[in-house]
Amino acid sequence: MRRREAALLLISAAVLAYQVMLVRAFAIGQWHHFAYMVISIALLGFGASGTLLAGLERRKTTPSAETGARAGGGGWFALSTTLFALVLPVSFALAQKIPFDPYLIIWDRRQWLYLACYYLVLFVPFFAAATAIGLALIRESEKCPRLYGFNLAGSGAGAALAVGLLKFAPVEPALLAVGGLAQGGALLALVDLAPLGKRGRWLVAAAVGAMAGLTLLWTAHPPAVRLSQYKGLSYALNLPEARVVAQRSSPLGRVDVVASPAIRHAPGLSLLAPPEAVPPSQLGLYVDAETSGAVTRYDGDTTKLAFLDWMTTAAPYFARDDAPQALRVCVLGAGGGAGVLLALRHGAQQVDAVELDANVVGLLREAFRDFSGALYDRPGVRVHRAEARAFVQAAPYAWDVIDLSLVDSFAAAVAGVGAVGENYLYTREAFESFLEHLRPGGLVAVTRWVRQPPRDELKLFATASAALERMGLQPADRLVLVRSWATATLLVKKEPFTARELAALRRWAAERLFDTAYFPGLAPGEGNRFNVLDRDHYAEAAAAILGGDARREQFFREYAFYLRPATDDRPYFFHFFRWRALPLMLATVGAAWIPFVEWGYLILVATLVQAALLGALLIAAPLVLLRRRALQGDHAPSRQLPGRGARLRVFLYFLALGLGYLFVEMALIQRLVFFLANPVYAVAVVLAGLLLVSGLGSCWAARRLQQGSSGARVACFAALGVAATAAAYAFGLRAALTPLLAWPLAARMGVALAVMLPLAAMGMPFPLGLRQLGRTRAELLPWAWAINGCASVVATSLATLVALGAGLAAVLLAAAACYGVAALLAHRWQERLNEPELTLSPR
Amino acid sequence: MSRPRPARRRGPRGRSAGQKSFRVVVAPVCLLLAAAALLLAQGDEETFRKRREEMVRTQIASPRWSGSEAVRDTRVLEAMRQTPRHRFVPQELVPNAYEDRPLPIGYGQTISQPYIVAKMTDLLAPKKEHRALEIGTGSGYQAAILSPLVTEVYTIEIIEPLGTAARERLATLGYKNIDVRIGDGYFGWPEKAPFDCIVVTAAANHIPPPLVEQLKAGGRMVIPVGNPFQVQTLVLVTKGTKGPRDIQVRNLMPVAFVPLVGGPKK
Structure with missing residues (x-):
C-alpha cells in the first residue's frame, strides 16, 4: 500500500465517522430531522468538489496530463487533506456556537441565517475531504478501481469505528479520535510530497504545528454539544435544585438522569387522583436530552x-x-x-x-x-x-x-x-x-x-x-x-x-x-x-x-x-x-395550520428540494468551466467537449450509480434493522459491511483488469448482477429473513453479511466508468465525480420518500432499475464515445 | 463619501472658562435631548397603542382565518387593548411584540400568541369578584391581562430569574392586585384557595390534582397543551356544583379543524 492510498483510506474513514458523530450531536442538541437537512448540504461538498477539480483541470496545460499517467497533483491532495484535518474540529466547535432553534424558524427570519451558517460551517470539511478523495481518484484514473476500493473500505471502517467509539465515549471526546484519523491522512499526504523546497518544508511544519495545537486545545477544552433551550433536559435543569446526577453515552443515545424535587412523571394522571396518589419522589430520565420517563423511588412496598x-x-x-x-x-x-x-x-x-x-x-x-x-x-x-x-x-x-x-x-x-x-x-x-x-x-x-x-x-x-x-x-x-x-x-x-x-x-x-x-x-x-x-x-x-x-x-x-x-x-x-390535506388546511386555517403539521415529513421534502436544486447547480458548474476552457482557443480535438449524446450518457451513467448505490444501502439498513433487532448493529453492519464488501469488489475488478478483462464488460456484468440482486431482494428478502429472527445475534450478523456479499458488485461500475472515462474523455472526470456526489445526497432523502409512499420493496426495485440503466450504458460505452477500448495486457 | 472635517481650534482658554462654556453648550443640548426623548417615547407609546388596537381588531376580535373563533367578551378585548405587551418581551423583540406570534422569553419559555392569551382568558370567564391562580408566570403577561378582570391574581413561577423579573415588571407597571410567588406550583396556593379561575401554563405531563381541588365549585381551569411555540389544544376543566366529582374536561382546539376531518358530520 502506498502512502497516497493509506492517506485515502484514513480520510475516507474520517469523513464517514465524522458524519456519524454529527448526526449524534444534532440528535442531542436539536432535532435529528434537522441533522439530515444540514448534513445533506454538507455532503454536497462532494458535488461541489467536482467544480474545484474542473477548475484545476482547466489550469493544466501540459499535454502529458491528458494521457493515462495523471499521477501529479500531490500538492493539491496534500493541501485538501490538511485543510480537512484542520477544519474538522474547528467546524464542529463553531457549529456549537450557532444559536439555531428549529422551533423559531417559522417566526424568526434570523433563524434562516443561522441555518445557513450551519450549512456553511459544516460544508467546508466535507468539501475539503471530497476534493482530496476526488483528486486521488481522477488524477490516477487508470488505477481507479483499486483506489476506489480503498475509499470504500476506508468509509466502511469509519462507520464501524464511529459506532465502536461511541460505545465507549460521548460524542465530544470521540471526535478527537476522528480528528486523529484525518490528521494521520494529512501527515501521510504531506510526507508523500517530498522532495520539498525550503518554503515547502516550512509550510509543512506549520501545518503539523497547527494540527498539534488544535489537538491539545480540544483535549484541554472539548467543545460541548449545545443544547437547545427547548429540549426537555434544558427545561428540567431550570427546575429548583435540579442537577444531572448521572450521564451515560452510547451509540443509541445519551442518557441523562436529573434530580429535582419538582420532577413528577405521571402522564395523563386522572384529575381525581386522591392525595395519596400523587407520584412519589422521582428522577427524570432523558434520552438525547428529550424526556423519556422517570425512575420512581421504590422500597418494595407497592401500596405506595x-x-x-x-x-x-x-x-x-x-x-x-x-x-x-x-x-x-x-x-x-x-x-x-x-x-x-x-x-x-x-x-x-x-x-x-x-x-x-x-x-x-x-x-x-x-x-x-x-x-x-x-x-x-x-x-x-x-x-x-x-x-x-x-x-x-x-x-x-x-x-x-x-x-x-x-x-x-x-x-x-x-x-x-x-x-x-x-x-x-x-x-x-x-x-x-x-x-x-x-x-x-x-x-x-x-x-x-x-x-x-x-x-x-x-x-x-x-x-x-x-x-x-x-x-x-x-x-x-x-x-x-x-x-x-x-x-x-x-x-x-x-x-x-x-x-x-x-x-x-x-x-x-x-x-x-x-x-x-x-x-x-x-x-x-x-x-x-x-x-x-x-x-x-x-x-x-x-x-x-x-x-x-x-x-x-x-x-x-x-x-x-x-x-x-x-x-x-x-x-x-x-x-x-x-x-391532499395540505391545500385544504391552508385554505381553512392559514398560518394556524403550523402547530398541526407533521414536521418530520416536510423537513424531509425540504431536504430533498434543496439538495436537488443545489445538486443541479453543482452538476452544471463543472461543465460550464470545462466548456469555457474548450472555447478558450485550445482546438486540439481532445480538448473539445464531447457531443450532447455522449455527455448525456456520462450524466445518466453516474447519476444512476449514485442513486442506485444509496437506494440499496438505505433499503438494506431498514430491512436489517428489523432482522438484526438493533438499530445500532444494523447501521454499523450494513454501512460498514456494504462499503467494505463493495470496496473488495472494486479491488477484485482491478485484479480482473490486470488479467486482461475488458473494463466495460466487467462494469456491465457487475451492474446487471446488482440489478438482479436488488430485484430479488425486493420480493424475497423479508420472507427469507423472518423465519431466522430467532437465531442468535452472531448468526444473524453472519446472515446479514451473506445478504450483502452479492452486492460486492456495487463497487465496480463506478471506478470502471471513471477509468474508462479517463482514457477517452478525461476532461469529464471532475464532472462525473460531481454527478455521483450530488446523486448520492439526493438519493438519501429520495429513498426515504419513496419508501414512505410505496414501501421498501419499491426502493429496491428503483435501485434495480438504476443499475439496469447503468448496465445498458456500460455495455455500449466505447462505441458511443468513439474511442477504442484499450486493455492492459497481463503483466 | 467622507466630508473633510474642519480642524478643531484650540484657544488659549483657561480651565474654568472651558468648563463654563461646556456647561452652556451641554445643558441645553441635554434638555433638548430629554424633551425629544419624552416626545419620542410618547410617540412610541402612541404607536404601540395603535398597534394594540390593530392586534385586537385583526387577530382577536375578528381573526383573519376562518378556522379561529373570534373572542367577543368586551372586557377581555379591553384588557388586551390596555396591557402593554411590548413591556413583557425582551428588548430585542419589542418591535415584534404585537405580531401574531409567540415570543421567546428565555429559559425555554414563551409568551403565547395574542389570540391564545385572549382565548384562554375568555375561556376562564373571569368576573370582577373572582380570584385567579396562575401556575407558570413566565413574563407576567397573562397575569397582567387577568388583573383588571378579577379581584386578585396569584401567580407562581418555578424558574427563579423569570419570577423575579416578572415581579419587578408588574410592580413597575403598577399592577397592585397581582401576587407573584417563586416556587413549585404543583400544590397550588392553599392559603388563598379556592379559586374561580386557574391557568396552568406549565403542565408537563399531567394536571396536578391539588389544583383541581383548589378550584371552586363552578370554577374554570385552562391548560394550553402543545410545545412552547405551538399551542395545539386548550384543555378546559369546569367544576360543577354537585360535588368534587362533578368535573368536565373539554379538549378545545384554538383552530377549528372540523371541515378537514372525515367529511361532513354524520
Missing part, C-alpha cells in the same frame, strides 16, 4: 404507588374479572420501570422487562439501585436487553399482559442515513405476533399520547383491527380504547371481552374521568362524556374502521391524516402527513 392506577396505562389490569393464576407480564420498552412497578403492584409473578438501551438498565441496577429498590433484580423480574418486536417474535413464552406504553423505539439515528422513523413495533405483523404470544384471556395494551385531531390512537386502532382480521378474528368484540385528556390506551384481546370485564373497565374508567372511546356495544355519545370533544372523532373512526371494507376505504381516503395500518414492508407508523 397508588398513582400508577390513576393513569390509562393501568387499564389492562382492571379489564380482568378473574385474576389469573401467576400473572405473567411483558413490559416492552421498560425504561425507568413504571410498567414493571405497575405489574408488580398488580401481583405479577413474572415480569419480563424488555429494554434496548443497556445504559438505562445499568443505571437502575448500579447508580440508582437503592433508589429504585433494585427493581431490575427483584425476584420475578427478568430484564432482557433486546429490541421489543424481535424479542416478542422470538420469545418462547406467553403472557397475560403485553404492555407497550408511550415507547417509541430508538430511530436508527446513529448514522443518519438510516432513520426515517421506521418502526417495527406498531405494524400489523407486530400486533399479530403480540396476540400470538398471549395466554388465554390475555391482553395487549398500547398507550400513546393523545393528539388533536386524533392520529396515533386511530392508526393504532386500525392496525390492531387489521391484525385481528388477518387472524380470522372479529375485531369489533376484541378492542377497547380508553382515553384521558392526555393519553389513550388501546386494549386488544384474542377472545371477545366478556360482559363482566367490560362492566369492570367501564366502572374503573368512569371513576377516573376516563372516556371509553371505543367499547364493544358502546352507546352513542357514551365515549365522549368526561373529556368532551366538539366532535367525537373516535366514535366516527371506530365505526368506519369496523364498518366494512368500503366504509373503511372511504374513511382512509377522506381523513386529514394518513391512517392506513403500518406493515413490515412499510413500517412507518409515524407517517401521518397527506399532501
Whole structure:
C-alpha cells in the first residue's frame, strides 16, 4: 500500500465517522430531522468538489496530463487533506456556537441565517475531504478501481469505528479520535510530497504545528454539544435544585438522569387522583436530552404507588374479572420501570422487562439501585436487553399482559442515513405476533399520547383491527380504547371481552374521568362524556374502521391524516402527513395550520428540494468551466467537449450509480434493522459491511483488469448482477429473513453479511466508468465525480420518500432499475464515445 | 463619501472658562435631548397603542382565518387593548411584540400568541369578584391581562430569574392586585384557595390534582397543551356544583379543524 492510498483510506474513514458523530450531536442538541437537512448540504461538498477539480483541470496545460499517467497533483491532495484535518474540529466547535432553534424558524427570519451558517460551517470539511478523495481518484484514473476500493473500505471502517467509539465515549471526546484519523491522512499526504523546497518544508511544519495545537486545545477544552433551550433536559435543569446526577453515552443515545424535587412523571394522571396518589419522589430520565420517563423511588412496598392506577396505562389490569393464576407480564420498552412497578403492584409473578438501551438498565441496577429498590433484580423480574418486536417474535413464552406504553423505539439515528422513523413495533405483523404470544384471556395494551385531531390512537386502532382480521378474528368484540385528556390506551384481546370485564373497565374508567372511546356495544355519545370533544372523532373512526371494507376505504381516503395500518414492508407508523390535506388546511386555517403539521415529513421534502436544486447547480458548474476552457482557443480535438449524446450518457451513467448505490444501502439498513433487532448493529453492519464488501469488489475488478478483462464488460456484468440482486431482494428478502429472527445475534450478523456479499458488485461500475472515462474523455472526470456526489445526497432523502409512499420493496426495485440503466450504458460505452477500448495486457 | 472635517481650534482658554462654556453648550443640548426623548417615547407609546388596537381588531376580535373563533367578551378585548405587551418581551423583540406570534422569553419559555392569551382568558370567564391562580408566570403577561378582570391574581413561577423579573415588571407597571410567588406550583396556593379561575401554563405531563381541588365549585381551569411555540389544544376543566366529582374536561382546539376531518358530520 502506498502512502497516497493509506492517506485515502484514513480520510475516507474520517469523513464517514465524522458524519456519524454529527448526526449524534444534532440528535442531542436539536432535532435529528434537522441533522439530515444540514448534513445533506454538507455532503454536497462532494458535488461541489467536482467544480474545484474542473477548475484545476482547466489550469493544466501540459499535454502529458491528458494521457493515462495523471499521477501529479500531490500538492493539491496534500493541501485538501490538511485543510480537512484542520477544519474538522474547528467546524464542529463553531457549529456549537450557532444559536439555531428549529422551533423559531417559522417566526424568526434570523433563524434562516443561522441555518445557513450551519450549512456553511459544516460544508467546508466535507468539501475539503471530497476534493482530496476526488483528486486521488481522477488524477490516477487508470488505477481507479483499486483506489476506489480503498475509499470504500476506508468509509466502511469509519462507520464501524464511529459506532465502536461511541460505545465507549460521548460524542465530544470521540471526535478527537476522528480528528486523529484525518490528521494521520494529512501527515501521510504531506510526507508523500517530498522532495520539498525550503518554503515547502516550512509550510509543512506549520501545518503539523497547527494540527498539534488544535489537538491539545480540544483535549484541554472539548467543545460541548449545545443544547437547545427547548429540549426537555434544558427545561428540567431550570427546575429548583435540579442537577444531572448521572450521564451515560452510547451509540443509541445519551442518557441523562436529573434530580429535582419538582420532577413528577405521571402522564395523563386522572384529575381525581386522591392525595395519596400523587407520584412519589422521582428522577427524570432523558434520552438525547428529550424526556423519556422517570425512575420512581421504590422500597418494595407497592401500596405506595397508588398513582400508577390513576393513569390509562393501568387499564389492562382492571379489564380482568378473574385474576389469573401467576400473572405473567411483558413490559416492552421498560425504561425507568413504571410498567414493571405497575405489574408488580398488580401481583405479577413474572415480569419480563424488555429494554434496548443497556445504559438505562445499568443505571437502575448500579447508580440508582437503592433508589429504585433494585427493581431490575427483584425476584420475578427478568430484564432482557433486546429490541421489543424481535424479542416478542422470538420469545418462547406467553403472557397475560403485553404492555407497550408511550415507547417509541430508538430511530436508527446513529448514522443518519438510516432513520426515517421506521418502526417495527406498531405494524400489523407486530400486533399479530403480540396476540400470538398471549395466554388465554390475555391482553395487549398500547398507550400513546393523545393528539388533536386524533392520529396515533386511530392508526393504532386500525392496525390492531387489521391484525385481528388477518387472524380470522372479529375485531369489533376484541378492542377497547380508553382515553384521558392526555393519553389513550388501546386494549386488544384474542377472545371477545366478556360482559363482566367490560362492566369492570367501564366502572374503573368512569371513576377516573376516563372516556371509553371505543367499547364493544358502546352507546352513542357514551365515549365522549368526561373529556368532551366538539366532535367525537373516535366514535366516527371506530365505526368506519369496523364498518366494512368500503366504509373503511372511504374513511382512509377522506381523513386529514394518513391512517392506513403500518406493515413490515412499510413500517412507518409515524407517517401521518397527506399532501391532499395540505391545500385544504391552508385554505381553512392559514398560518394556524403550523402547530398541526407533521414536521418530520416536510423537513424531509425540504431536504430533498434543496439538495436537488443545489445538486443541479453543482452538476452544471463543472461543465460550464470545462466548456469555457474548450472555447478558450485550445482546438486540439481532445480538448473539445464531447457531443450532447455522449455527455448525456456520462450524466445518466453516474447519476444512476449514485442513486442506485444509496437506494440499496438505505433499503438494506431498514430491512436489517428489523432482522438484526438493533438499530445500532444494523447501521454499523450494513454501512460498514456494504462499503467494505463493495470496496473488495472494486479491488477484485482491478485484479480482473490486470488479467486482461475488458473494463466495460466487467462494469456491465457487475451492474446487471446488482440489478438482479436488488430485484430479488425486493420480493424475497423479508420472507427469507423472518423465519431466522430467532437465531442468535452472531448468526444473524453472519446472515446479514451473506445478504450483502452479492452486492460486492456495487463497487465496480463506478471506478470502471471513471477509468474508462479517463482514457477517452478525461476532461469529464471532475464532472462525473460531481454527478455521483450530488446523486448520492439526493438519493438519501429520495429513498426515504419513496419508501414512505410505496414501501421498501419499491426502493429496491428503483435501485434495480438504476443499475439496469447503468448496465445498458456500460455495455455500449466505447462505441458511443468513439474511442477504442484499450486493455492492459497481463503483466 | 467622507466630508473633510474642519480642524478643531484650540484657544488659549483657561480651565474654568472651558468648563463654563461646556456647561452652556451641554445643558441645553441635554434638555433638548430629554424633551425629544419624552416626545419620542410618547410617540412610541402612541404607536404601540395603535398597534394594540390593530392586534385586537385583526387577530382577536375578528381573526383573519376562518378556522379561529373570534373572542367577543368586551372586557377581555379591553384588557388586551390596555396591557402593554411590548413591556413583557425582551428588548430585542419589542418591535415584534404585537405580531401574531409567540415570543421567546428565555429559559425555554414563551409568551403565547395574542389570540391564545385572549382565548384562554375568555375561556376562564373571569368576573370582577373572582380570584385567579396562575401556575407558570413566565413574563407576567397573562397575569397582567387577568388583573383588571378579577379581584386578585396569584401567580407562581418555578424558574427563579423569570419570577423575579416578572415581579419587578408588574410592580413597575403598577399592577397592585397581582401576587407573584417563586416556587413549585404543583400544590397550588392553599392559603388563598379556592379559586374561580386557574391557568396552568406549565403542565408537563399531567394536571396536578391539588389544583383541581383548589378550584371552586363552578370554577374554570385552562391548560394550553402543545410545545412552547405551538399551542395545539386548550384543555378546559369546569367544576360543577354537585360535588368534587362533578368535573368536565373539554379538549378545545384554538383552530377549528372540523371541515378537514372525515367529511361532513354524520
